[in-house]
Amino acid sequence: MEEEVVKRYTLLISFACFFLMLFLAMMPTIEIQAGRIIAENKEKWEQAKKKDAIVTYENFISDTKVEEETTESALPEGTIRIPLPEESKDLVIEAENDYMNRVVTLTITGFDESLLEGDPMIGSPDHIMDVSAYMDGDAFVVQFLTEDVVEPTYEIEDGHLYLKLNNPWDIYERIVVIDAGHGGRLPGMVVGNTYEKDLTLKIVNYLKEYLEGNSAIKAYYTRTTDVDISLYDRAELANNVHANLFLSVHLNALAKKSEAGTNGTMTLYDEDKTEGEHTSYDFAKIVNDMLVEKLGSKNRGLTKGHDIYIIREANMPVALAEIGFMSNKKELELLKSDEYQQKCAHALYLAILKAFKEGY
Numbered sequence: 001m002e003e004e005v006v007k008r009y010t011l012l013i014s015f016a017c018f019f020l021m022l023f024l025a026m027m028p029t030i031e032i033q034a035g036r037i038i039a040e041n042k043e044k045w046e047q048a049k050k051k052d053a054i055v056t057y058e059n060f061i062s063d064t065k066v067e068e069e070t071t072e073s074a075l076p077e078g079t080i081r082i083p084l085p086e087e088s089k090d091l092v093i094e095a096e097n098d099y100m101n102r103v104v105t106l107t108i109t110g111f112d113e114s115l116l117e118g119d120p121m122i123g124s125p126d127h128i129m130d131v132s133a134y135m136d137g138d139a140f141v142v143q144f145l146t147e148d149v150v151e152p153t154y155e156i157e158d159g160h161l162y163l164k165l166n167n168p169w170d171i172y173e174r175i176v177v178i179d180a181g182h183g184g185r186l187p188g189m190v191v192g193n194t195y196e197k198d199l200t201l202k203i204v205n206y207l208k209e210y211l212e213g214n215s216a217i218k219a220y221y222t223r224t225t226d227v228d229i230s231l232y233d234r235a236e237l238a239n240n241v242h243a244n245l246f247l248s249v250h251l252n253a254l255a256k257k258s259e260a261g262t263n264g265t266m267t268l269y270d271e272d273k274t275e276g277e278h279t280s281y282d283f284a285k286i287v288n289d290m291l292v293e294k295l296g297s298k299n300r301g302l303t304k305g306h307d308i309y310i311i312r313e314a315n316m317p318v319a320l321a322e323i324g325f326m327s328n329k330k331e332l333e334l335l336k337s338d339e340y341q342q343k344c345a346h347a348l349y350l351a352i353l354k355a356f357k358e359g360y
């Protein structure tokens with residue numbers, strides 16, 4: 001580039017930088033953490049939490065204004081109180097938990113918004129970062145953005161609904177986080193038109209059916225559809241809910257034609273987590289042995305996996321199963337079949353049961 005052109009470009013870049021900085025300085029401060037936007041009333045929440053105050057949610061229908069009330073209330077921690085109509089027989093109440101996005105949605109169908117005028121929604125701000133509420137026809141919809149994963153439960157008493165946002169480990173003794181490898185824009189291994197992300201999802205959704213039939217175990221899933229989930233969010237879910245076990249489901253593949261004969265099951269563990277009697281190695285061994293036994297696949301044993309982000313970051317016994325090789329024609333055919341996917345899911349389910357039986 002000639003000198004004159006360089007000068008002109010330098011000037012242009014300087015101007016661009018100046019305007020960019022001006023633009024940034026004028027923007028309202030919004031804090032972004034782990035991909036979520038924390039609302040501007042965060043400070044208010046923090047103050048209310050420190051004071052142990054009960055928050056009165058006013059002007060709920062038009063906006064999300066929060067007002068503090070200093071009076072003591074008998075409301076327990078993490079509880080929100082909402083008035084209910086006297087005639088509550090047509091009432092339909094639903095609490096939905098989008099835990100990956102930390103959003104709890106409460107919907108009360110058959111609600112009359114005038115109820116809130118003399119008896120506003122009140123509650124403690126524990127766990128809550130932001131609240132929004134609106135009427136959708138005759139349904140009152142309240143959404144809570146929470147700091148951590150919570151488990152909503154509710155009770156109806158004295159003409160009110162008491163919604164409680166619980167810590168998962170306060171209500172569940174056994175928690176497992178199941179991770180279907182890859183997803184969304186990241187297909188994982190690709191062989192022909194078969195994507196690893198689709199097969200791992202199918203196996204995990206069969207596993208979900210088994211786990212849903214067992215009320216002694218609470219399972220959380222990093223994904224149950226074809227969506228992008230970051231590695232950070234996968235490990236963070238397991239750590240946030242204080243899971244007893246973290247199981248990630250993957251499939252293998254080798255690129256070279258000469259390796260097309262390679263098949264079998266292997267499981268990765270964290271070789272750096274050796275403390276305690278229930279190590280990542282021991283859990284991975286339970287998973288691998290069960291898969292090999294139930295699938296009749298070749299046993300490729302255990303592999304060190306500390307270099308893999310989710311294995312390294314998880315605070316609990318973690319196993320990453322590479323169930324089979326998509327690059328092996330025979331094994332791929334099996335992995336694509338519903339029957340074999342169900343077998344994989346059943347083996348994983350039995351491995352989880354075995355681990356819990358052994359006291360994980």
Ligand SMILES: [Zn+2]
Nearest residue numbers: 181188250251
């Ligand atoms: Zn994978």
